Amino acid sequence: MSENYNPMSYAYLESGVTYRRPPQRLPDRVKLTSPATDVMTDLTKVAGMTMGPCAGLDAAHQRMVASGVRLLMVADQQNNILGIITSTDLSGDRPLKYLQEVGGKREDIFIRDIMTPQEKLEVLSIADVERAHVGDVVATMKTVGRQHALVVDTDADGNQVIRGIFSAKQIGMQLGESIDTIEIAKTFAEVVGR
Incomplete structure (x- = not known):
């Protein structure tokens, strides 16, 4: 080894240390006429939050709270998306319905048991989003009755x-008003008349 290099000194990691994550800077305030991308969490700029399908409901809730999100993507070991789980899924009637069907206790439920599976996930195209306004996103979420897209x-x-995630709560904060998207049992296909 060359004599031009000096070894660096090691130190011990302190307790309570976290790690850096790339922040996405969204505008504090937007208007309904602002570009839709101004309210989208862009996964090319910020890491998406995931959990494995065998995590418990309490672990999913803790991850959401610690990360400040209300939606987790459920992924396998190869990062294939198996579904999503939202805070509404965790606190709503899905766990109770599942327990009524199979029995057991809340601690016995895995997120795979109550998540929305991949084959039922409706998505928007980034090409459409890039041409849309915040008002278009709000109208879409209200029409299909979803908190996330x-x-x-x-x-x-x-x-x-x-590529990205829309959150009604995030959009509402940026607009300065609440976005009410009452969850309804419609599919996107029913809404557009397919």
Whole structure:
């Protein structure tokens, strides 16, 4: 080894240390006429929050609280999206309905048991989002009765990849008003008349 290099000194990691994550800087205030991308969590700029399907409900809740999010993507070990779980799923009637069907206790429920599975996830195209306004996103979320909307892009091979997430709560904070998107049992296909 060359004599021009000096070894660096080691130190011990202090307790309570966290790690840096790339922040996405969203505008504090937007208007309904602002670009839709101004209210989208862009997963090319900030890491998406995931959990494995065998995590318990309390672990999912703790991850949401610690991360300041209300939606987790449920992914397998290869990062394939299996579904999503929201704070509404955790605190709503899904756990109770599941226990009525199979028995057991709340601690016995995995997030895979109550998540919205991948095949039922409706998504928006990034191409459409890039041409849309905040008002269009709000209207879409109200029409389908959802608190969240996933946005997809395509990778180099033409496969779908989740690019972003809209949150009614986040949009409401940026607009300075509450966005009420009462959850209803409609599918996007029913809304657009397919």
